[in-house]
Amino acid sequence: MSFKEQLPTYDLAGKVAVVTGAGKGIGFEVAGVLAAAGAKVVIADLKQEVCDEAALKLKSEGYEAIGIAADVSSKNSAKELAEKTVSSYGSLDILINNAGVTIPESPIFDVTEEQWDFVHNVDLKGLYFTSQVIAEKMKQLGNGGRIVNLTSAAGIMTPKYVSVYGAAKAAVKHLTGIMAKEWARWGINVNAVAPGYVNTDMLKPMLENEKNAQVVLKSIPMRRYGEVKDVAGVILFLVSEASNYLTGVIIPIDGGMMA
Numbered sequence: 001m002s003f004k005e006q007l008p009t010y011d012l013a014g015k016v017a018v019v020t021g022a023g024k025g026i027g028f029e030v031a032g033v034l035a036a037a038g039a040k041v042v043i044a045d046l047k048q049e050v051c052d053e054a055a056l057k058l059k060s061e062g063y064e065a066i067g068i069a070a071d072v073s074s075k076n077s078a079k080e081l082a083e084k085t086v087s088s089y090g091s092l093d094i095l096i097n098n099a100g101v102t103i104p105e106s107p108i109f110d111v112t113e114e115q116w117d118f119v120h121n122v123d124l125k126g127l128y129f130t131s132q133v134i135a136e137k138m139k140q141l142g143n144g145g146r147i148v149n150l151t152s153a154a155g156i157m158t159p160k161y162v163s164v165y166g167a168a169k170a171a172v173k174h175l176t177g178i179m180a181k182e183w184a185r186w187g188i189n190v191n192a193v194a195p196g197y198v199n200t201d202m203l204k205p206m207l208e209n210e211k212n213a214q215v216v217l218k219s220i221p222m223r224r225y226g227e228v229k230d231v232a233g234v235i236l237f238l239v240s241e242a243s244n245y246l247t248g249v250i251i252p253i254d255g256g257m258m259a
């Protein structure tokens with residue numbers, strides 16, 4: 001075979017991808033990039049109208065997308081998402097575990113039980129059971145699959161005042177390896193990306209504090225915040241044939257911050 005013939009492609013024609021938390025931010029960008037690469041995309045977010053609006057934007061560019069409301073913190077809702085995806089598109093090949101929430105930076109002494117549950121129900125429990133039910137579906141369908149988890153630099157480094165979110169994201173990093181090992185036998189690759197600071201609504205409260213924003217910027221060798229497309233490009237690689245032999249890895253996307 002010539003090198004030209006061996007050149008990996010990012011073509012996702014025939015693949016069905018579920019992106020959680022795809023109503024806006026990183027998730028919406030990832031949904032758009034996967035759709036542009038040829039995948040049929042399911043936009044999953046809390047509100048049906050938000051999902052529909054996002055799907056409509058992709059359709060208006062000529063791509064295939066539908067919106068299915070789902071709350072990842074409920075296993076039943078995740079199960080329904082898997083069922084509806086397969087009944088709508090006949091397959092389920094890619095899961096992007098992107099839905100996530102955080103709380104304002106606070107010292108451990110000030111954190112409440114409600115804040116802990118709010119973050120961990122979505123970022124950890126939600127990711128866990130969404131992966132469980134969707135990997136089970138992939139196993140039944142027998143075509144393998146790709147799962148990409150969104151962890152964070154906050155789950156690798158140990159920044160002060162980010163204990164709740166940091167602990168959830170550290171657990172996601174840990175789970176990525178375990179899921180990769182358990183599901184490799186069914187051809188399901190599980191990897192994670194660990195963004196640093198990406199310009200979305202989630203980052204807004206942090207950037208509003210000008211002094212804080214300057215300190216953060218100085219910690220990034222590339223001297224800029226990440227853009228959503230910086231994350232989407234790496235995720236596209238992780239669901240493409242270019243990464244066929246990759247599983248259980250965590251890829252930082254942070255402008256060199258953790259180097």
Ligand SMILES: NC(=O)c1ccc[n+]([C@@H]2O[C@H](COP(=O)([O-])OP(=O)(O)OC[C@H]3O[C@@H](n4cnc5c(N)ncnc54)[C@H](O)[C@@H]3O)[C@@H](O)[C@H]2O)c1
Binds near residue numbers: 126
């Ligand atoms: N922005 C950053 O700097 C950054 C850095 C590292 C990691 N991340 C991670 O990337 C992911 C996306 O972050 P973002 O910055 O785009 O956030 P965002 O706040 O812009 O978007 C998050 C989306 O998730 C949805 N969502 C929240 N709870 C949900 C639930 N229970 N079920 C389904 N959907 C739900 C929201 O409605 C929203 O559309 C998150 O997992 C986040 O932790 C972000």
